[in-house]
Each structure stands twice: as structure tokens, then as C-alpha cells.
Amino acid sequence: MKHFEVNFDGLVGPTHNYAGLSFGNVASLNNAKSSSSPRDAAKQGLQKMKALADMGLQQGVLAPQERPDIYALRRLGFCGTDGEVLQQAAQQAPAIFQAVCSASSMWTANAATVSPSADTANGKVHFTPANLTNKFHRSLEPQTTGRILTAIFNNERYFQHHGHLPDNEHFGDEGAANHTRLCSQYGHAGVEVFVYGRHAFDSSKPAPSKYPARQTLEASQAIARLHGLSDDNTVYVQQNPDVIDQGVFHNDVIAVGNQNVLFYHQQAFAETSAKLQEIQQKFGDDRLHFIEVKTSEVSVEDAVNTYLFNTQLVTLDNGDMAIIAPTECQENDAVAAYLADLVSRDTPIRQVHYFDVKQSMRNGGGPACLRLRVALNDEELAAVNPHSLMNDALFDRLNQWVDKHYRDRLSVDDLRDPQLLDESRSALDELTQIMRLGSVYPFQR
Numbered sequence: 001m002k003h004f005e006v007n008f009d010g011l012v013g014p015t016h017n018y019a020g021l022s023f024g025n026v027a028s029l030n031n032a033k034s035s036s037s038p039r040d041a042a043k044q045g046l047q048k049m050k051a052l053a054d055m056g057l058q059q060g061v062l063a064p065q066e067r068p069d070i071y072a073l074r075r076l077g078f079c080g081t082d083g084e085v086l087q088q089a090a091q092q093a094p095a096i097f098q099a100v101c102s103a104s105s106m107w108t109a110n111a112a113t114v115s116p117s118a119d120t121a122n123g124k125v126h127f128t129p130a131n132l133t134n135k136f137h138r139s140l141e142p143q144t145t146g147r148i149l150t151a152i153f154n155n156e157r158y159f160q161h162h163g164h165l166p167d168n169e170h171f172g173d174e175g176a177a178n179h180t181r182l183c184s185q186y187g188h189a190g191v192e193v194f195v196y197g198r199h200a201f202d203s204s205k206p207a208p209s210k211y212p213a214r215q216t217l218e219a220s221q222a223i224a225r226l227h228g229l230s231d232d233n234t235v236y237v238q239q240n241p242d243v244i245d246q247g248v249f250h251n252d253v254i255a256v257g258n259q260n261v262l263f264y265h266q267q268a269f270a271e272t273s274a275k276l277q278e279i280q281q282k283f284g285d286d287r288l289h290f291i292e293v294k295t296s297e298v299s300v301e302d303a304v305n306t307y308l309f310n311t312q313l314v315t316l317d318n319g320d321m322a323i324i325a326p327t328e329c330q331e332n333d334a335v336a337a338y339l340a341d342l343v344s345r346d347t348p349i350r351q352v353h354y355f356d357v358k359q360s361m362r363n364g365g366g367p368a369c370l371r372l373r374v375a376l377n378d379e380e381l382a383a384v385n386p387h388s389l390m391n392d393a394l395f396d397r398l399n400q401w402v403d404k405h406y407r408d409r410l411s412v413d414d415l416r417d418p419q420l421l422d423e424s425r426s427a428l429d430e431l432t433q434i435m436r437l438g439s440v441y442p443f444q445r
């Protein structure tokens with residue numbers, strides 16, 4: 001049986017914009033109110049997907065969400081026709097209005113936590129959409145995310161879908177951005193590492209003081225229970241509260257793992273050596289490569305600005321690993337020098353490939369934020385909705401679809417345009433046909 005890691009990238013939605021919605025995410029705050037290009041953003045994402053598919057990797061696509069979210073506005077008391085709801089909200093509550101327009105579902109590392117069948121008690125692949133409670137605009141995502149995941153992994157023999165955790169900060173869950181899996185082969189049982197920012201039920205424990213810790217230990221433990229993971233294969237690690245206060249709002253901004261490699265910054269974790277020991281002990285006898293980047297080599301500030309760790313670490317057909325990095329890493333001398341040296345060392349990482357994902361980076365989303373990793377064996381892969389898997393035909397079709405429906409420029413003020421809602425709905429309606437997703441969107445139900 002063959003085993004793969006399939007990266008499901010989020011397709012950027014037609015309302016992609018910079019509204020400064022994410023306190024604690026430095027790029028989101030710094031670029032607030034700049035104008036965006038939804039078309040460029042979607043195309044940059046598609047280019048990355050196509051390039052990874054061309055490198056021989058399995059690549060999937062996840063559909064974006066319906067925005068503006070009229071249903072959220074109705075729940076908040078705005079009423080009348082859809083046009084009236086939009087108009088009232090834009091006038092009376094502009095900040096809420098901007099939040100319901102966000103295309104943030106593009107960062108599918110936050111869509112869900114996924115445990116492959118080799119790790120779970122019932123031998124199925126488990127999915128739990130993240131509740132994303134820490135940010136209002138993101139908390140609107142999990143229901144539709146769950147429907148999209150169910151439409152793509154639509155076979156109960158192989159796939160088990162859970163509801164998102166209770167919508168409360170005690171169970172704040174940011175999905176795969178705070179979860180990584182180490183294994184010797186994708187199809188072998190691995191060690192699932194959950195990284196949390198704070199304890200929700202024990203205020204005596206350390207926590208950041210300036211920016212929020214979005215993920216709680218208790219949420220991570222709940223996911224592990226739901227997915228039927230064993231204690232022997234699960235490790236909980238606390239993120240260093242100081243780095244959260246320096247803008248590391250998700251663990252995937254300071255660490256990334258793949259197979260037998262954990263690539264992380266010296267300051268990423270609390271109690272680093274004890275936790276690395278636990279990971280190695282649960283991993284077993286095979287060699288794990290812990291690649292630690294010292295502060296003297298790359299500062300936390302440079303890591304946050306360039307997203308050195310928000311890179312994808314992928315395994316190529318010949319067994320070598322490649323880093324998929326944003327061009328911001330190439331543009332920073334210290335980081336570019338670090339990466340050039342890294343690939344010459346005796347580790348599995350042999351190549352670096354740079355991608356322009358600037359439209360996403362300006363909102364704090366690098367290459368790794370844009371993808372949800374799903375390790376599958378060939379039988380499971382055959383059960384995945386084939387219209388969500390990237391190939392030349394789907395790439396061309398989605399580019400045409402973007403050209404037809406997406407705006408070239410969008411400012412925060414343009415979000416008030418009632419036509420944007422119609423444009424977004426027609427785009428998504430056509431997309432559900434292209435990807436054969438059924439009626440996943442509220443406007444279709």
C-alpha cells in the first residue's frame with residue numbers, strides 16, 4: 001500500500017481584503033486598510049498548488065466561504081433584504097461589517113485538525129473543524145468548513161467527521177496550525193504534537209500578557225480524545241508565551257514538522273529539552289532530526305517578518321525534503337543565508353523553492369497557512385472527491401473561473417458595494433459545480 005501526504009490549499013475567495021482584523025498578527029495590523037487584489041491572491045495560490053503538483057506531490061483544493069456573511073449579520077439583528085442588511089451593517093457597525101467580509105478561510109491550516117488512519121483507534125482518518133473562537137471573523141468559518149470537508153472526504157468507511165469544539169475561549173482551537181505530526185513514513189503510526197498557548201482551566205500556568213494565546217491545552221486534549229489518539233503517540237507542548245507576545249500567533253509561525261524532521265526556532269517552546277525528549281521517546285528508535293534555529297542565526301522578529309517557519313516541508317519522490325518558502329525569506333539576508341546553508345548540511349532537507357504569496361503574507365499567511373495536510377493511503381485517496389485534486393485541467397478551469405469572477409482591486413470601502421455579494425455568490429455557485437461539492441453554502445440551502 002502506498003502512502004502520501006496530500007496538501008489541500010485554500011482557494012482565496014472573491015472578497016480577499018486587508019481589514020486589520022487579527023490583533024496579535026503583526027502583518028494583519030500593519031497592512032490594515034491597504035487595498036488588495038483578490039485576483040492576484042487567488043492566482044498566487046493556484047500557482048503554488050500547480051507547482052507542488054508538478055513536483056510530483058499530491059495536491060488538493062479547498063473551496064472558500066460565502067462572504068459577506070449575511071447570516072451572521074441577521075443573527076446580530078440586521079434585517080430586511082440582503083441588500084438592506086449589508087447597508088445597515090456597513091453604516092451602523094463598520095467594524096462588524098468588515099469582519100463578515102473577510103476571506104480568511106483561505107488559510108486552511110486553520111480549517112481543521114486531521115489525524116491519519118494509522119494514528120487513530122478505529123483506523124479512520126479523523127477531521128475536526130477548528131472553532132477559531134479567538135477572532136470573530138474566523139469564528140464564522142467552522143460550519144461551512146465542516147460541510148466542505150464532508151463533501152470532499154465523503155466516504156464513511158474511511159473518513160470520520162466531528163463537530164467543532166464548543167464555541168468558547170476555554171476550548172479555543174486553531175486547527176492544524178498548532179498541530180504537527182512526526183512519523184517515519186506517512187502510513188506508519190506517528191507522534192501527534194499539539195502546541196497550545198495557554199491552560200484554560202488553570203490560571204496559575206504561564207500565558208502571554210500582550211497578545212492572545214488562541215489555542216488552549218484543553219482544546220488540544222479534546223481533539224486527541226475525539227480522534228481516538230493514544231497517550232503513547234501524543235505530546236502536548238506549550239508555546240513560549242514570550243514569542244506569542246512578539247507576534248507568533250500560531251505555532252506554525254515558529255515551527256514546522258514533516259516525517260522525521262522538526263524545524264523550529266530556539267525560542268519556540270516552553271520546556272524545550274524535556275518536550276523534545278518526550279517526542280523522541282514516543283517516536284521510538286528511528287532517528288529524528290531536531291533542527292533548531294538559534295536566535296543568533298535568525299531573530300524572532302526576522303522569523304515573524306519572513307515566515308521562515310511558515311514554510312512547507314515536503315517529501316519529494318526520491319525521499320529528499322524540500323522547503324517551500326515565501327519570497328520574503330529570499331529578500332532577507334540573514335534568512336536567505338540560513339536557508340542556503342541548511343540545504344548543504346547533513347539533514348533530509350535538500351532544496352528550497354521560493355513562491356510569491358505576498359497577497360496572503362500581507363495578512364499574516366505564508367505557504368504553510370495556505371494548506372491543510374492530510375496523510376492518506378492509496379485506498380483513502382481513491383475515496384476522495386476527485387474534483388478537488390489538482391491537475392492541469394483543474395488548474396486551467398480554476399484560473400478561468402478566477403478571471404471571470406474576481407476583481408483586480410478591492411479596497412475596504414468597496415466591501416460596501418452590494419454587487420460584491422452577488423459576484424461572490426455567482427462565483428461560489430459555479431465553483432460548487434466545478435468541484436462537485438453539492439450545496440455547501442448557506443445561500444444554496
Ligand SMILES: N=C(N)NCCC[C@H](NC(=O)CCC(=O)O)C(=O)O
Binds near residue numbers: 021025138252253363
Ligand atoms: N498561521 C496560520 N496558520 N494562518 C494564518 C492566518 C492569518 C489570519 N489573518 C487574518 O485573518 C487577517 C484578516 C484581516 O486582517 O483582514 C489570522 O490571523 O487568523
